[in-house]
Amino acid sequence: MSVRHGLLALLERGPRYGARLRTEFESRTGSTWPLNVGQVYTTLSRLERDGMVAQEGADEAGRDLYAITDSGRAELRSWFETPVDRTNPPRDELAIKLAMAVGAPGVDIREVIQSQRHHTLKAMQDYTRLKVQALADGPADRDEVAWLLVVEQLIFQAEAESRWLDHCESRLVRLAEGAGAEPSANADSPAASGPALSAADLPRVRN
Known part of the structure; x- marks a missing residue:
């Protein structure tokens, strides 16, 4: 910013x-x-x-x-x-957290992902409510239009993060299956259930 x-x-x-x-x-x-x-x-x-x-x-x-x-x-x-530079992005705490969780002893990475997914979806719902409220208030002036652009960016960002978390979970499931393990059980997760995914299940992660 x-x-x-x-x-x-x-x-x-x-x-x-x-x-x-x-x-x-x-x-x-x-x-x-x-x-x-x-x-x-x-x-x-x-x-x-x-x-x-x-x-x-x-x-x-x-x-x-x-x-x-x-x-x-x-x-x-x-x-x-001048376009905003995307070739040197700022550090992202969530990406770092998940990267460090892979292979961390005693960490169920799917629990980490699921917890973040709930938080991200809640944030997206909150932003959407703000947008709906702003649109319901009637004709927008310049400052209100500027705010709508900001809140819509936050909504799109949360949607993208949610999709990325789904992708992360699917990748980890495939890696665990390739290592002969099964993903951890979670009733709220769209992925298959089974024993917890541990650090030992992911010894050869490269990408």
Whole structure:
């Protein structure tokens, strides 16, 4: 998440003080990625240091206003025009957890997968309810449309994660069967039932 560029995008609409930037940022994203005022002012200080924003007086309440500079506008245009880099993805805790669970003594990896699946589906249902509620509220303004884009991305992400978890479980079942074992029993799982899948069942995992 680029707080830096998000603040520049908001300042493109006119000078703002820190607390207002925080409120508008959270309104646009539905508080999905909440900010604190300290983070906003720290980012503004760095942007000011880099010549992308400048202080522009104060409002009637004496709050310092910040305005975007020409350099900031150029940076913002570049950000909008440049694709988000997917060749160096951030670390994903779930992927690391499952990778470490394979072969870990005393860990039933299907229990790990099943627990995560329940959590992911619950999150997807919650996001879907938020979307339905937003659509039921009537015509959307600019901030509401922005929030819908964010919540729909979260829904798609949860759907993809759920499908990936199904794939992981199916792969582990095949590996266990190839090693002469059977997958662990789980009434909620679509896969076949049988004895628990242990670390010893997966000694030759390579992919």
